[in-house]
Ligand SMILES: Cc1cc2nc3c(=O)[nH]c(=O)nc-3n(C[C@H](O)[C@H](O)[C@H](O)COP(=O)(O)OP(=O)(O)OC[C@H]3O[C@@H](n4cnc5c(N)ncnc54)[C@H](O)[C@@H]3O)c2cc1C
Ligand SMILES: Cc1cc2nc3c(=O)[nH]c(=O)nc-3n(C[C@H](O)[C@H](O)[C@H](O)COP(=O)(O)OP(=O)(O)OC[C@H]3O[C@@H](n4cnc5c(N)ncnc54)[C@H](O)[C@@H]3O)c2cc1C
Ligand code: SF4
Ligand code: SF4
């Protein structure tokens with residue numbers, strides 16, 4: 078399969094756009110070819126960390142926008158967790174008015190350049206899209222995320238991001254714990270009302286999973302840094318190397334340091350393991366560790382002091398975004414072969430469809446309906462292989478997905494020297510353990526009411542620490558909700 | 571932030587530094603550590619125990635041995651320089667109470683993390699026996715400080731250049747075998763030393779706490795790189811520890827895991843030294 082270059086796709090779009098005859102009838106719109114996202118050539122990109130998806134050209138964006146039918150019922154909006162006026166911003170793109178398009182998106186979303194890249198659009202905004210339904214494939218839905226990315230990038234690249242207006246000082250202080258998407262959103266929304274805002278981040282750089290988890294080739298770190306710069310420009314204070322629960326207790330922020338409200342956005346940073354034999358051998362890593370070494374600590378750069386494990390044959394366990402990221406990082410860090418092992422079939426994989434496709438193009442080998450039973454060691458105690466068991470799909474479980482059941486006697490061995498466990502994250506217990514009276518669920522997530530308030534007065538929470546490992550846009554939505562409640566609380570008292 | 575206020579060489583390749591970190595100084599308890607990173611862009615995050623703290627000055631004391639890239643770079647810093655990142659205090663503090671007769675065993679650089687624990691044990695009213703070991707006299711640290719708080723102090727060197735010739739496990743065994751039997755042992759040092767201390771006390775059923783120095787990345791429980799097997803369970807040293815019951819720790823697995831990046835690190839370290847030599851030569 079030959080890989081079309083960006084230039085080819087851009088030229089094609091110019092021609093297709095020039096050939097459109099207005100006015101367009103719905104039938105004509107449906108006939109416009111769905112615009113393919115230009116991407117780095119798979120054989121080249123597996124050797125570098127640069128972004129894989131290159132972004133639409135203006136012609137591609139306009140053409141893709143013309144595919145939208147402007148449905149009066151706007152089903153797509155219901156698919157977006159933050160309710161962006163999707164037909165509204167798409168209409169502006171067709172008019173070539175990108176400034177208004179991004180303005181419409183910004184009314185509801187604070188991180189469009191991020192969400193346009195990482196939202197699982199095929200299960201969110203693009204799932205109910207009429208065009209996709211009519212063409213009987215969600216892949217053919219209007220590429221809402223790519224359009225969102227296009228206008229967000231256009232705004233940033235043209236230096237048009239405007240620092241939001243901040244109201245006069247109210248004298249009230251809000252502390253935010255963590256600096257992931259939930260926290261970034263709260264910081265901006267609360268600061269806008271004129272309250273003083275301090276963000277405390279345990280790591281040496283702010284950004285949360287956007288920085289340490291999601292790799293550069295999927296979300297350039299400059300975009301995340303830009304968002305943080307924006308917060309600073311609004312007057313938000315960002316303090317790194319500060320772990321709440323240890324450097325300072327959560328309740329001390331309220332009682333001793335004079336904060337009027339708190340937001341906890343500490344994410345879901347506690348790696349799950351499989352609890353199988355051999356999991357503590359040398360060469361077994363959580364995806365969190367592997368990705369942190371690779372991304373935050375810049376393991377891909379030979380100037381970095383943090384070492385990366387030298388791997389030849391890597392097995393990644395799991396089928397979500399985290400697994401795809403770990404697998405594709407391992408490839409870029411020099412592994413000869415990367416095998417992805419997943420208990421169910423591709424249809425059940427929670428990863429974004431685009432990431433699965435990209436991973437395959439890059440040569441990641443998928444082993445479906447398989448699961449390891451133990452990890453094998455050489456005489457030194459280093460990983461030498463894995464024993465796998467085959468599965469088949471049985472009856473549907475509670476989630477409606479068909480439950481994988483092991484096939485008796487189907488054990489086989491696979492020879493690998495590295496195993497990366499990417500089967501999910503639970504919530505980090507630090508805040509819970511050091512804050513008496515903070516109510517948690519049996520999964521360790523914080524319990525909040527419909528405004529995002531926890532069991533402690535003036536303490537709010539949102540994002541993965543409340544939802545369990547979820548998505549960027551959901552974290553942002555939760556942040557919005559909590560910020561609203563915090564602003565209302567501070568206006569009253 | 572994090573300005574170096576004082577620096578002193580304690581022994582060959584062992585340095586003591588006082589660093590301004592007022593919040594950490596006021597929150598820290600015996601047994602806790604910090605994560606230090608020297609370069610914001612390409613630096614590594616390394617754990618170092620808080621050997622002491624001065625809340626008035628707002629400083630913490632670190633004692634470290636220059637063994638690899640980051641510790642060497644840290645050793646090259648001078649008073650007035652700053653350390654880019656210091657995160658802490660991390661880890662679960664040592665459980666301090668009046669146990670009765672407590673025996674503290676420190677090997678090599680392990681004497682540094684042992685000192686605040688010994689101090690706290692003494693302050694809690696325990697009878698304190700201290701055994702300190704080093705390869706030779708020049709490598710011995712904190713003798714004065716330990717002598718000040720110990721009811722009884724035994725020093726061992728591998729080569730016999732000072733104190734008793736031999737390993738710390740020998741006097742440890744003697745103390746366990748003679749009455750009154752210690753109520754608690756605390757052993758901190760190289761993993762092999764801790765392993766054999768635990769083996770020494772096991773037949774006497776003297777509960778033995780050890781402080782594990784696994785490889786770490788974040789130090790907050792996020793990566794699992796620091797995990798060890800304790801009893802039947804996997805524990806994260808940075809949050810569940812660093813102290814554990816030495817009789818339950820799988821030391822062999824821990825020692826193997828410490829080797830994970832050794833080939834790479836040694837190569838890096840070697841490169842560092844070559845660069846140093848190259849810089850010094852005209
Ligand atoms: C590898 C990977 C890939 C992903 N891919 C996608 C994707 O493609 N699309 C998508 O929508 N979602 C994806 N996700 C999920 C998404 O990143 C998360 O749902 C989202 O980042 C959660 O945001 P948050 O604000 O709740 O917390 P996080 O982003 O987790 O940030 C929490 C921050 O809090 C800090 N912190 C924790 N405890 C403390 C403390 N005690 N004191 C101070 N600071 C603290 C942490 O260091 C961290 O920086 C992915 C996740 C991972 C790990
Ligand atoms: C909780 C804790 C407290 C510690 N307290 C102190 C202290 O007070 N003083 C002190 O000098 N050291 C302490 N250490 C050990 C210290 O973290 C390591 O010496 C340091 O990480 C080495 O970094 P480097 O870049 O200089 O060397 P590297 O180049 O990373 O490594 C050099 C050599 O040390 C080994 N090594 C790497 N990491 C560690 C580690 N975490 N522990 C032991 N060996 C390692 C490597 O395998 C290699 O052989 C502590 C470790 C832990 C986990
Ligand atoms: S924020 Fe996400 S779900 Fe909403 S429109 Fe944008 S890409 Fe779709
Ligand atoms: S559902 Fe699809 S076609 Fe209809 S308005 Fe939304 S994006 Fe446009």
Ligand code: FES
Pocket residue numbers: 785786787788789790791792793794795796797806807808809
């Ligand atoms: S160092 Fe990462 S979990 Fe302990």
